[in-house]
Amino acid sequence: MSGLPHAVAEPKRSRPRNSLRRRLLPLYLAVSLQGFLLWVPVEKLFMSEIGFDPASVGVMAAAYAAIVPIIEIPSGILADRWSRRGVLVISSVALMLCALIGGLSDNVATYIVSALVLGFYFAMYSGTMDAVVYDTVLEETGDSDAFEQRIGRVRLIESIALVASSLLGGWLASLTTPRLMYFLSVPIAALSIIAYLRFREPQLHKTEEATSLRSHLAVTYRTLAQRGRLLPIIGLAVLTSLVLQVVFEFGPLWLVALAVPAVLYGPYWAALTSTFGLGGLLAGKIPLSRPAPLGIIVGLMILASLVLTRETGVLVVTIAQVVLVLLIVVASIHVTRLMHDAVPSAIRSGVASGVGAFSWIVFLPTALAFGIVSKQAGLHTASWMIVAATVGIGVVLFTMALDGRAVIRSGEPAAAAPETRSSDRGHAWNLYGSGELVSDLTCVEFVELVTAFLDGSLDPITERRLVDHLPNCIGCERYLDQFRETIRMLGDLPAQGLSSEDRDALLAAFRDRPR
Amino acid sequence: MTASHDPPKEGSLPSNGTDEGPTVDPSRFRGPGEPYAGHWREFPAQWRSLEQQASAEEIHSQLAAAFARLSDRQRAVIRLRDVEGYRPADVCSILDISASDQRALLHRARAFIRAGLDDYLAANEQVTPASDADPEPA
Numbered sequence: 001m002s003g004l005p006h007a008v009a010e011p012k013r014s015r016p017r018n019s020l021r022r023r024l025l026p027l028y029l030a031v032s033l034q035g036f037l038l039w040v041p042v043e044k045l046f047m048s049e050i051g052f053d054p055a056s057v058g059v060m061a062a063a064y065a066a067i068v069p070i071i072e073i074p075s076g077i078l079a080d081r082w083s084r085r086g087v088l089v090i091s092s093v094a095l096m097l098c099a100l101i102g103g104l105s106d107n108v109a110t111y112i113v114s115a116l117v118l119g120f121y122f123a124m125y126s127g128t129m130d131a132v133v134y135d136t137v138l139e140e141t142g143d144s145d146a147f148e149q150r151i152g153r154v155r156l157i158e159s160i161a162l163v164a165s166s167l168l169g170g171w172l173a174s175l176t177t178p179r180l181m182y183f184l185s186v187p188i189a190a191l192s193i194i195a196y197l198r199f200r201e202p203q204l205h206k207t208e209e210a211t212s213l214r215s216h217l218a219v220t221y222r223t224l225a226q227r228g229r230l231l232p233i234i235g236l237a238v239l240t241s242l243v244l245q246v247v248f249e250f251g252p253l254w255l256v257a258l259a260v261p262a263v264l265y266g267p268y269w270a271a272l273t274s275t276f277g278l279g280g281l282l283a284g285k286i287p288l289s290r291p292a293p294l295g296i297i298v299g300l301m302i303l304a305s306l307v308l309t310r311e312t313g314v315l316v317v318t319i320a321q322v323v324l325v326l327l328i329v330v331a332s333i334h335v336t337r338l339m340h341d342a343v344p345s346a347i348r349s350g351v352a353s354g355v356g357a358f359s360w361i362v363f364l365p366t367a368l369a370f371g372i373v374s375k376q377a378g379l380h381t382a383s384w385m386i387v388a389a390t391v392g393i394g395v396v397l398f399t400m401a402l403d404g405r406a407v408i409r410s411g412e413p414a415a416a417a418p419e420t421r422s423s424d425r426g427h428a429w430n431l432y433g434s435g436e437l438v439s440d441l442t443c444v445e446f447v448e449l450v451t452a453f454l455d456g457s458l459d460p461i462t463e464r465r466l467v468d469h470l471p472n473c474i475g476c477e478r479y480l481d482q483f484r485e486t487i488r489m490l491g492d493l494p495a496q497g498l499s500s501e502d503r504d505a506l507l508a509a510f511r512d513r514p515r
Numbered sequence: 516m517t518a519s520h521d522p523p524k525e526g527s528l529p530s531n532g533t534d535e536g537p538t539v540d541p542s543r544f545r546g547p548g549e550p551y552a553g554h555w556r557e558f559p560a561q562w563r564s565l566e567q568q569a570s571a572e573e574i575h576s577q578l579a580a581a582f583a584r585l586s587d588r589q590r591a592v593i594r595l596r597d598v599e600g601y602r603p604a605d606v607c608s609i610l611d612i613s614a615s616d617q618r619a620l621l622h623r624a625r626a627f628i629r630a631g632l633d634d635y636l637a638a639n640e641q642v643t644p645a646s647d648a649d650p651e652p653a
Contacts, residue, residue: 442552442554443544443555444554447626448537448622452618455618457614473555475557475558475559483626486625487597489574489578490593490628491597507610509591510587510588
């Protein structure tokens with residue numbers, strides 16, 4: 001067909017970024033369709049129509065916050081063991097069901113069911129999307145450098161879809177009914193399934209040997225519980241999502257306290273949700289591992305949180321919330337990258353979901369406490385909780401930035417930038433660029449771990465440290481090669497010619513020997 | 516993994532048949548307090564390439580000599596694993612040992628045999644000093 005109007009541009013194979021973008025396109029489309037929720041802006045209105053009061057809204061939020069962590073981990077394990085795309089399709093189905101049940105609701109009970117289904121959707125989606133984007137970036141470009149930018153793009157699309165659907169939904173609902181917005185959202189969610197099915201899923205998590213569910217769970221758990229390396233990252237992930245959830249859940253209360261007219265809620269909410277997009281654009285552009293820019297960011301964060309403890313006008317409050325959320329989104333994307341850099345693909349979704357689940361578990365009592373404190377002592381007193389969490393984020397970010405520098409300074413003799421190597425080491429996730437987490441393995445340790453490494457019986461973190469060490473160390477690479485060579489030569493030996501000793505006698509002697 | 520064992524003679528293992536201590540001579544690594552502690556003092560010498568190697572028989576006799584100096588336990592495990600090609604789990608059940616014992620014995624045995632081959636295969640290599648130029652061994 002030579003008559004095509006614009007001959008589709010030839011794919012430029014020499015530019016991986018291009019093929020990365022094309023590969024992620026269906027994913028972006030699906031994300032935008034999933035984020036297009038016409039019912040969200042009119043939800044509170046609809047809920048009051050079918051009999052909700054503030055107390056039952058609280059129950060609904062609690063039910064929602066309780067189901068997400070329960071589903072999170074199984075959904076992550078499912079994504080790791082079966083298919084990330086499959087889990088995302090399930091999330092779309094849940095989204096359809098949620099809108100359908102919500103639209104059919106006439107009372108509090110059925111609406112809470114729809115909220116639970118929404119929680120199920122959220123658990124399926126979160127963590128899985130991060131993991132699928134990370135692995136796609138790794139598979140297409142060979143390192144994780146582009147991840148922050150790409151996941152930032154996803155956040156941008158999510159937020160554009162949310163803002164657009166909020167504006168459209170509010171307007172359409174005023175022409176028709178809020179209930180119709182639920183029904184209109186069903187086919188949009190269905191379209192996202194088609195988009196997901198057009199996405200080619202990365203296979204990194206499948207390149208490793210199939211393991212039993214039990215050992216998979218054990219490795220996921222051990223990785224999560226591993227102290228030192230992951231702990232500050234997990235702490236940071238939990239704190240950032242905590243502040244985000246609190247601001248999104250309770251942020252409108254500042255406007256309520258100021259008795260702001262209803263018409264301002266729309267632009268306020270649009271500004272708040274657009275921070276995901278803006279944060280996504282900024283992510284990866286601010287070097288959060290360097291003290292100077294980090295200091296500015298953390299200072300601004302704390303300043304913004306302090307504003308919330310004071311009586312001010314609507315504009316100042318909105319700006320403070322937007323700045324706070326924006327900077328925390330940037331920090332959280334950075335943390336997500338650090339976390340994915342530190343775990344292998346086979347357990348990526350599981351770990352991400354575990355961290356997500358933990359965040360929800362922490363959020364549940366925090367939300368209750370925040371509600372009680374603001375009711376008893378006022379919103380501005382409760383805001384000190386936000387300040388405390390923000391200061392905590394700043395402290396951990398600084399500790400990690402300084403730690404990273406310490407490790408680099410005491411680094412290895414040949415601390416060349418780790419190159420991307422896809423040799424026969426058999427583990428796809430060694431395709432890893434220069435993350436922030438520098439391997440601190442010594443050669444003395446390395447030589448004792450070679451057999452465990454070759455057998456694949458190391459835990460993922462240690463294995464990762466070995467793989468990270470290799471490109472930097474000619475000595476250990478040579479040692480590993482010679483070890484392999486030795487094993488090969490042993491394999492070439494004719495067993496009979498080895499020695500005159502009787503094999504059975506050897507084995508018998510082995511068993512008879514004490515201990 | 517301590518490096519506090521008495522330093523044996525340079526370049527070879529303390530003795531055969533031990534089940535404890537490091538599998539590579541600790542003096543090969545920079546000690547605590549030195550810059551880059553725990554890293555190679557000098558990289559392992561490169562091995563002669565296949566073409567430069569002596570006949571298969573000579574290699575075999577080297578291997579067999581090193582093999583004979585292993586402890587019974589190590590010899591049994593490495594024989595089953597690397598010579599006869601059993602899988603780890605099979606070796607564990609044949610010898611009735613735990614996976615970690617199996618791995619530890621195998622690792623010690625392999626490290627010992629590698630050191631034996633190293634004496635032989637790296638011995639005549641005076642061409643390249645321990646500096647660099649790093650063609651992958653075949």
